[in-house]
Amino acid sequence: MLTIKDLKVSIEDTVILNNLNLEVKAGEVHAIMGPNGTGKSTLASVIAGKDEFEVQEGSITYMGRNLLEMAVEERAREGIFLGFQYPVEIPGVSMTNFLRTSVNEIRKHKGLDKLPAADFIKLMNDKKKLVEVDSNMTNRSVNTGFSGGEKKKNEIFQMAMLDPRLSILDETDSGLDIDALKIVAHGVNALRREDNATILITHYQRLLDYIIPDKVHVIYDGRIVKSGGKELAIELEEKGYEWLKTHEKAL
């Protein structure tokens, strides 16, 4: 589904990702771990299409297409979803209408008609149940006045609504208490299918107690230095990122 080859990304002359390689197949959940400031969020933003980053070398192929040539909104319509670490507040625009616009844009891209209002409301109610979000959240302005936990749950709810092929969840677990974390994890698990894939970006192993990844990658200094199964996350948790640094030197 997604193939990243020899990716080199910089922002204002500072190289953030260098020589990064990653292969994600349909049906897989990948966890990307690593210390702060090593390029995890940059990778998420580059896949989603944020233009402040400059891709200097390498390629990203998504569903057989050159992803780097696609506009942000086109990537979204083709099934890429980014769950934000810091979701943006948009006062004055209700969640319901924001999502309806979004859902209909994606449907239009697929050559489908707009979803009738009744069907849309049904879809929303179904997905709310699936990801266990409060019903009043959708009457409020997008993320406006939401608590940290509500904002993260709202990202999962949007993911459920848009039904993406590839979801990238950027530190969705950060700042969540254990109950909220469980709800988020439950949502991700419920949406997991053979034909979609998820990239979890996380600093802690904690989230991986609830979402079992197929692959774990450790990113350090702008590239993936170690990949493995779910046991790698446990090893990392036990030994800490310091272990990685000595390991890195030894490499």
Added chain:
Amino acid sequence: MMKKRKEIVQPQLKGELQDLYKNQKQHFVNGDPRINQMREDAIAYFSEHGFPTQKLEAWRSTDIIEDLKHDYKVAMEPEFDSVDTEKLFQCEVPDFDTALYKQLNGFFVDWQQPLTKYDNGVVIGSLKAAFQEYPELVERHFGRYANYRYNGLVALNTAFTQDGIFIYVPDNVKVEKTIQMVNVTQDENYSFVQYRNLIVMGKNSKMSMVQCDDSTNHQVSFSNVVSEYFLDEGANLDHYKLQNLNDSSTLVSAAFFEISENSNMSTNAITLNGGKIRNEAHVKINGRNANADVFGLYLVDKEQHVDNEVFMDHAVADCTSNQLFKGIADDHAHAVFNGQIMVRKDAQRTQAYQNSKNIAITDKATINAKPFLEIYADDVKCSHGATVGQLDDNAMFYIKTRGINEDDARLLLMYAFAAGVIEKIRLQPLKERIDDLVKKRLRGELSVCDQCVLHCSHPEKSYTFEIDMDKL
């Protein structure tokens, strides 16, 4: 070496107006001796000071002198013959049941019934007729709140006052319907329009009103409007200005409010379109426990210019005031905000707040926002803030990652920004209508002929947005 300042030459129109006043005195000097004398003093003031120029601090960012250099026609009498006034004023707000009072180029239209006198004592209609029928009432209030020495335009308006809207609400009367006063500027010639409104509200009275200024063609015009509002003790006024003028028009609309003890007023100036528009709100809070809200929303693009001036005068203790102005300037547009809060020596425990937020869409758009506090009392809570920003890049990115394209994302954010002022509108049907007009305006679909049945509009561009903004 002395710095030489550029000499500003007053337009020819100044001399023409002075002559016109002299030669057409019968139109003006015909009533109460105090008002007659005031007109004489006002024209003398105008002759001495002329139109306000950029040399005046309050006009530093707004030049009207160039706009006054056209060959204007100044009508001394109404000319309704060529216009189907019935059609012209058809209101398009479906559920908005207002009492509509119509003016064409500053003259009251319904001459069959110049003053409507309601059973509860409310009088609404032509100021010209009120001068004849209610001379004492007019004398008691006219020119008491709008000081002609304020500037040359107020002086000129005072000297030339003929018509406009007059409203009197007796004590303890609550006006059920919203009063809508619409002035349409429409003439084959370049027209110089002046009108004067006088609104008097008795003790514990209540009223909501909408003051619309519209044009229906693309002809050049200059409008000089002065409105005076007096709120007696406990009165409650909910006031809106709605401006949708063509790109060749200039409008200076100055409102002077004097409010008394326990009274409450809100005024909200919504500028949708216009070549050059200046709104002034002068509020004198003259009795304790009174509150004044002054809001504004302006959307300007192309070469348009909008200027909002507020002078909030806390003269007595224990009063509150709020100012919130929001504006979006696109293309080469220019937006100005000058807000002054004056807290006088005796105005203890005043709470006065001011906020001006602006978005410049392009780097060619100019915004001048200047808050100004002048505080002489020691026990007060005052704050002011002025921001000029761009649309938030992070928010743009967020919306686009949900599959929404660049133009729609921008539209969504502009609308979200404007919503802060739209939310302040307390009249539900008006709120929905303005909400709709703002969306149309942001989509580039609003025409000056939007409410007109003459179908003379030539929209320059047509836009299509996929976004469904019907019920955002």
